[in-house]
Amino acid sequence: MALTYSGKLYRAINPVFAREPMSGRGAERYGGRFNPKGVPALYTSTSVLTALRESNQVGDLQPTTLVCYRAEIDMVFDASDTAALTAAGLNEASLADPTWRDQMIETGEAPTQRFARNLIAEGYNGLLVRSFAKGAGLGDMNLVLWKWSASGPSRLELIDDEDRLG
Template structure:
């Protein structure tokens, strides 16, 4: 599928100067990227981005950024038949044990799924948010490939260069 529109990320301020790096996910791994694989976890709404960034405890300092996106070859996890064809299902996507799986075996099932999609040429996946308080309309776009030009165009919206002034 093609995704064209606005995306939002709520970043740890440590990474605010590099909102296009994917470095945090690369260093620690995420639900949909194994360690060593950079990824940008973005949301289709501001509130979903805030929920995603602050899933544990109290609201922590957060830098909110937005992007203009025009990205092709996105896997749509809302398509149950496509999920099944890739050996995945909704319960596995939502499993809160992915960190435990990663510690035990080196790679969670959702990370292996992502690795398979990357090898198949997908640039990212559209998936519902599993953060507390989210529902089926709260969506995330996880990107493994992005650039400043189509078919993987992702442009940070910072017309006033505010991030460079911090």
């Protein structure tokens, strides 16, 4: 069952890409756990701490630009709905599988990427899913967006009232 997410979202970005906090081009170029190569995506979190954990998963804390969005996103798949997840042929262990990159290299598309492709084809704008970053708990959530714009049904607005990102 689809849900609507309404609230703030956070993203910790490498400063090299900070001037384009709405692009999704990095994920499109390299692919991510929940987007195959060629599909733009914004990986956002529902809390600041989760966003920092997500962007700094290896080694020490690196320079990071933190951004915040106002969001009103319709058609979000809730990965905590175990019945819906099972119907899609997955479970939490398969979502958390740390070998997704290897699978992507070996077969061209990891199961989590295929899952995302199917959700997109079904009209979903995003996926609400638990964070699997080191130190994340059950309540640390990410919202992966595949469709977003300045207006509905997948409205995302960067909060930059002082135009700090130019």
